[in-house]
Amino acid sequence: MVGTGDEEPSGCGPGSADDQAAQFSAMLEDSAVDLYENAPCGYLSTLMDGQIAKVNTTLLTWLGYRREDLVGRRRFADLLTVGGRLYHETHFAPLLSMQGEIGGIALELRTADGTRLPVLVTSVVKTGADGQPLLIRTTLFDARDRRAYETELLRARQEAEEARLEAEQAHRAVEAERARLQRLATTLQQTLLPPSLTAPAGLEVAAHYHIASIDEVGGDFYDLFPLADGAWGMFLGDVCGKGAAAAAITSLARYTLRAAAVYDPDPAAVLANLNTVLTHEYHGADPRFCTVLFGVLTPDTDHRDGGFHLTLAAGGHPPAILLRADGTAHHLPTHGGQLIGVIPDAHITTTSVRLDPGDTVLLYTDGLTEAHTTHLGRPKGDDDGRYGDQALLDFATRLAPTTAPATITALRGLLDTLGGGVDDDTALLALSIPHPIREPKQ
Incomplete structure (x- = not known):
C-alpha cells in the first residue's frame, strides 16, 4: 500500500x-x-x-x-x-x-x-x-500504641479487682485474670533492671531485687556502668508509688542518669539533671519524684595496694553503709539531700571516701528498713515496729569485714526472716575490694 x-x-x-x-x-x-x-x-x-x-x-x-x-x-x-x-x-x-x-x-x-x-x-x-x-x-x-500498654495494664488490673467481688461461679475467671496480670507485671519489672552487672577491674559486685508483691510493679532501680578514664558510675533509687506510672518514671530516671553521667559525671550534677527532667516533665497536680544515690568510682593508681575513690551524691535517699576491713561499719554522711523531682532547686548532699582492700560499700532502698517486725515478737521500740536504720547498721557491723557477694547473701537471708513484714520492694547493691593475693617470698 x-x-x-x-x-x-x-x-x-x-x-x-x-x-x-x-x-x-x-x-x-x-x-x-x-x-x-x-x-x-x-x-x-x-x-x-x-x-x-x-x-x-x-x-x-x-x-x-x-x-x-x-x-x-x-x-x-x-x-x-x-x-x-x-x-x-x-x-x-x-x-x-x-x-x-x-x-x-x-x-x-x-x-x-x-x-x-x-x-x-x-x-x-x-x-x-x-x-x-x-x-x-x-x-x-x-509509638502511641506502645504508650497505650500502660493504660491497658491499669485497665486490666481494675477489671481483676472488680471480678474478685463477683459471685463464686466467677472464681476461676478471676484467678486466670490475676495470673495474666502477674505475668505482665513480672515482665515489665524485669525490663526496668539490668540483666546482669559487670564488675570493674579490682572490684567485686553483687545485687538483689526483692519483690514484695507479684501483683504490683515496684519503682526501685539500680545500675553500674563504665565511664571515661577508667571510672565507673553507679546508682540506686526508689520511685514514689507502684504500678505502670511508677514504672514509667523508673525507666525515665535510669536512662536520664546514664545519659547525664556521660555528659558530666559529677554526681551532684547528674542528680541535678535528673531533678530538672522530672520537675519539667511531671508537675502541677501530678508530681512524680524519687530518692536516689549516685556515685562515681575512680581507681587509685597511686596507691601500692590499689583501692578506689568513691564520690557519692544523695537526693533524699537512705545513706549507704561502709563496712571496713577492720571490722567496723558506719553510714556515709549524705543526710539532708532533698527528694528528686519535687522542687526545681533540690538540695543535694555529697561525700567522698577512699575504699581500701577488704572494704565493702552497701546501697539499699527503704523496703528493708521499713519492714514490719512486730509479727516476729519484737517490741515496737523507737522504730515503731519497723526494722530500722540502726538495726541494719548493727547487722552490717556483725558482717564486717566481708565481701559484696557475702553481704548480699546475708541480706537475702534477713529479708526471708522478715517474711511478710517486707511490704515494699527492696533493692540491694554492694561493691567490695578484695584483699590482694601476695606471692610468697622465695
Missing part, C-alpha cells in the same frame, strides 16, 4: 511506545512523591547541625505545623520534649555521629498544641562522594 505522506513516523504517534514510556515515567515520579509525602511514617531530613531541610506531610500532620514553620527555621531537637532533648544531646546525637546510623530509639515530640507524641526514631547520616557527611535522614514511627 502506498502512503499519502500524511502518516506520522513510526514510534512518534500519541499511542507510540515512546509516549507511553514517558507517561509511565511521569506517573512513577508522581507516585514516588506521593509515597514520600503521605507515607504511614514521618520523614525528616536535616543538615548536620540539625536544621530541618525537608519534612513530609505525614509528620507535619502529626505535629500540627506548616512546612514553612519548620524548614530552615527549626532544628530536630526543637521538636523534642525537655527530657527528649537531654537524651538527644547526650546520647542519641553522639552515637549517631560515631556510628553513622542509630535506630529504634524511643523519643517524645512536642506538637504545635503542646501535647506529646511518642515516636520510634531511626536516623542515618548520608555522605557525599568524598565520604564527608552531608545530611541526616530520619524516619519516625508513631
Whole structure:
C-alpha cells in the first residue's frame, strides 16, 4: 500500500511506545512523591547541625505545623520534649555521629498544641562522594500504641479487682485474670533492671531485687556502668508509688542518669539533671519524684595496694553503709539531700571516701528498713515496729569485714526472716575490694 505522506513516523504517534514510556515515567515520579509525602511514617531530613531541610506531610500532620514553620527555621531537637532533648544531646546525637546510623530509639515530640507524641526514631547520616557527611535522614514511627500498654495494664488490673467481688461461679475467671496480670507485671519489672552487672577491674559486685508483691510493679532501680578514664558510675533509687506510672518514671530516671553521667559525671550534677527532667516533665497536680544515690568510682593508681575513690551524691535517699576491713561499719554522711523531682532547686548532699582492700560499700532502698517486725515478737521500740536504720547498721557491723557477694547473701537471708513484714520492694547493691593475693617470698 502506498502512503499519502500524511502518516506520522513510526514510534512518534500519541499511542507510540515512546509516549507511553514517558507517561509511565511521569506517573512513577508522581507516585514516588506521593509515597514520600503521605507515607504511614514521618520523614525528616536535616543538615548536620540539625536544621530541618525537608519534612513530609505525614509528620507535619502529626505535629500540627506548616512546612514553612519548620524548614530552615527549626532544628530536630526543637521538636523534642525537655527530657527528649537531654537524651538527644547526650546520647542519641553522639552515637549517631560515631556510628553513622542509630535506630529504634524511643523519643517524645512536642506538637504545635503542646501535647506529646511518642515516636520510634531511626536516623542515618548520608555522605557525599568524598565520604564527608552531608545530611541526616530520619524516619519516625508513631509509638502511641506502645504508650497505650500502660493504660491497658491499669485497665486490666481494675477489671481483676472488680471480678474478685463477683459471685463464686466467677472464681476461676478471676484467678486466670490475676495470673495474666502477674505475668505482665513480672515482665515489665524485669525490663526496668539490668540483666546482669559487670564488675570493674579490682572490684567485686553483687545485687538483689526483692519483690514484695507479684501483683504490683515496684519503682526501685539500680545500675553500674563504665565511664571515661577508667571510672565507673553507679546508682540506686526508689520511685514514689507502684504500678505502670511508677514504672514509667523508673525507666525515665535510669536512662536520664546514664545519659547525664556521660555528659558530666559529677554526681551532684547528674542528680541535678535528673531533678530538672522530672520537675519539667511531671508537675502541677501530678508530681512524680524519687530518692536516689549516685556515685562515681575512680581507681587509685597511686596507691601500692590499689583501692578506689568513691564520690557519692544523695537526693533524699537512705545513706549507704561502709563496712571496713577492720571490722567496723558506719553510714556515709549524705543526710539532708532533698527528694528528686519535687522542687526545681533540690538540695543535694555529697561525700567522698577512699575504699581500701577488704572494704565493702552497701546501697539499699527503704523496703528493708521499713519492714514490719512486730509479727516476729519484737517490741515496737523507737522504730515503731519497723526494722530500722540502726538495726541494719548493727547487722552490717556483725558482717564486717566481708565481701559484696557475702553481704548480699546475708541480706537475702534477713529479708526471708522478715517474711511478710517486707511490704515494699527492696533493692540491694554492694561493691567490695578484695584483699590482694601476695606471692610468697622465695
